[in-house]
Amino acid sequence: MAGEKIMMGLDIGSSWVRAVIGTVARDGTVMIDSICERPSEGVRGGAIVNIEQTLKTITSVITEAQLQAGADVQQIIIGVGGNHIEGIPSQGVVGINAKDQEIKREDIYRSLEVARAFELPLEREILHTLVQDFRVDGRDGIKDPIDMLGHRLESRVLVVTASSSICQNERKCIQRAGFQVQRLVAQQLADAEAVLSVEEKEMGTILINIGGGITNMIVYANGAPVFTGGVNLGGNHVTSDIAYILN
Template structure:
């Protein structure tokens, strides 16, 4: 029991990944900076390819991770922002249109909400619902290219919205798992969007950038052009597939393959000498099995190239718009040579994403796999709260984010 409780200025994020569950507590400083005051990381055993497959063991990891974060921050956590991922996440464009009927025809917040609602009421399949609705541009009486129509005079308001939606069942399962762990859900944020908030600079979003988060069970990507989200998608491939390939290729168990990957693995065969080798223990502890490092590199390079080619195929039409190149997050970026291989395959500048504008206990989270957790708390502190979200989906019993002031990156006052 701690004296401090989380509130609007102290919030908690819970990144529920396939490999790890990470809880982060952060507070907003007077100068607007986000200060990390606590974190807890536990291995995740109940998530597969980003979705809950074992509620009980996920609850256990959530409680353990949050307990550690509570102790470190000396804060009682009662509610959290959570990430969502999985191949059920889809993105699409939608349009909304309303007639402005108030007496002076000045467009207000209610009109903006209402036109976004209209765009959201597109016919998604029954098993899908909107997670984020991100306005691209508004049109007032035929005049297009408007980022924020608030205060303008007009009779008709149209909007182009980018919708990120997900499976109702997967979303409810993850929310139910968190509430069953004893925490209210403040908001749900798609993993790639959370990671982008942690590591991308505004100039990069304006110039055009592709963020790729390659974790244990999923590869999530998001494309920004002219400061706005243009595409986002999730594939159910990640580091676990590399481990699996190693397990099959080297005839070792999954836990040993995972250890080998982290200790001896790399992304490029060109990084390995022909005579490099390592030894692993055989079934009898006296046995030592010799493995050429080149064989490991071949297995890993093949799978990493496949993951990159899947992404390349899907972002093909944006290639000429990505002046700021590619930013990588997620645990797989730790594999030596990963950045170089992505650069060679995609032929554009690539960097590994580092969280920006945060202070405090950052060394605990100083690795690319923590981008989503940090982005979550930044989202909650800087862009969440009254005035920049509302529960727009009537069938949803949970808060959803719809950031309707032209850009999701408008900061809370």
């Protein structure tokens, strides 16, 4: 139908590689067209350790998902997680230049740019800038300052960063498979968008996703993310420990 968009998401996990294709309607609702999974090869602790093995699995999963959906999708959204994901609190302060002191969307963008403008190690890259709230002339807890009047706008954000080498290896696999990477998304954020309600985020929630080789976590308070991260321990380690004790 007119206005609809077909998208593909890919999760390269330690135990499974999963692909999902969905149709996004103009109102933002998503209809799932296909889901495909294969046992993961060449991935350990959420990171690719063997390009060729991972490439073979990725190609198989994507091809099957496209056949099931009857769609040819060239751009892919990749989920990344593990202990290399880190959320860094930051702030950005700007002055309001308009004569009437009315805050515009451009002022918000400027404050977010300032919040992101800190020195990162060469091996890190920014995935997301997640807004927590704003402060206008010292007034805290403002969620949407557009059209408010003030002289000083401050944004409080959580800047989510990841290992550049891990991200580049995932991009390389997708490109060698003949596809393009639309963007990388922190799995912690994707998990939260999938399972948490607005009320749960406002109330305060710790969301933990225990995978085969990694465990991802994100914390919400007052409707905004305040922490995210992960550890390279998962269900496979629990199973291995239980088997060791029983034997």
